[in-house]
Amino acid sequence: MKNTLLITGGNGFIGRALTDKLLQEGFNVRIVTRRTPKEQPANPSVTLIQADYNDVESLKRALKGCVGVFHLAAAIFGFKREDFEKANVTATRNVVQAVNEMPEIKTFVHVSSLAASGYAPDKDHPRTEEMTPNPVSDYGITKWGGEQAVHTLRPGVKWTIIRPPIVYGKNDSGVSKIALWVRRGVMVNTSGNGYFSFVHVDDLVQALWLAFARPDTDKQTFFVTEDAVYSWDYFITEMARAMNCHKPFMPHAPKWLLRTAAWIYELAAHISGAQPALNYDKVTEATVPGHWICSGKKWQQLTGQKFTPLAEGLKKSF
Secondary structure (H helix, E strand, O other), rough: OOOEEEEEEEOHHHHHHHHHHHHHHHOEEEEEEEOOOOOOOOOOOEEEEEEOOOHHHHHHHHOOEEEEEOOOOOOOOOOOHHHHHHHHHHHHHHHHHHHHOOOOOEEEEEOOHHHHOOOOOOOOOOOOOOOOOOOOHHHHHHHHHHHHHOOOOOOOOOHHHHHHHHOOOOOOOOHHHHHHHHHOOOOOOOOOOOOEEEEEEHHHHHHHHHHHHHHHHHEEHHHEOOOOOHHHHHHHHHHHHHHHOOOEEEOOOOOOHHHHHHHHHHHHHHOOOOOOOOOOHHHHHHOOOOOEEEEHHHHHHHHHOOOHHHHHHHHOOO
């Protein structure tokens, strides 16, 4: 009989790729949804189950019969700190509490973010796991808070925290929005002269699987990333090459203009009910006096995992 693993955030970009991986490894997959599913997936090894992240009892019902959890659910955008706090801290605490009351759960893999650690002031010294976290955005602060919740899992649960940097891959909504501007031939450079770390979604999913399967990742936090850092100009140049189009014109935008644009996007999002493409929190991250880079050496030395170079990954994505 196949064991069942639960994924929160399983309907997202990373969650769908992780589901495919877990199925390949011979597991049943249960995906948490916030709404009652209208119908179940065609694959009998995948089921959808409704649960409320504010209700520990409903989370316990969703967990019943599972042996492990991949916690991916999170808020990337929000209008105020409370929006991030509810999704990234409170929800994680409730999932952890539910797991603590379910003795059959043996493994917990939590997807955090480089934002929980903070930026690196120096391009030549990426963030490492040993550095004291210094998040600067509401998103990063609350992802750090979610990590603290994971530390309260009962002793019988093997847990691992994975902090990816920018995740990209085929059909990623974030990269797809950038690709639209690349194809249009003009886009504002919100990132100045900063450098960034990247991880292809296939590599991230492999890391999540290893975090689940390997006993030596217990009670540890890891950055998972290609062992290289790139300028935003390089990223856009390689994306344009992968898309077989010209590199777009990229004027720099001052901080006041970015804040104005964020205000307009947030106003439109309030009216339409849609998620804003830009908000004040993202402007805070985009205008730090440093670089969003991290070192994956700790993970690579432990697991030997190889990572896809950015140019190759972009070709796969497009």
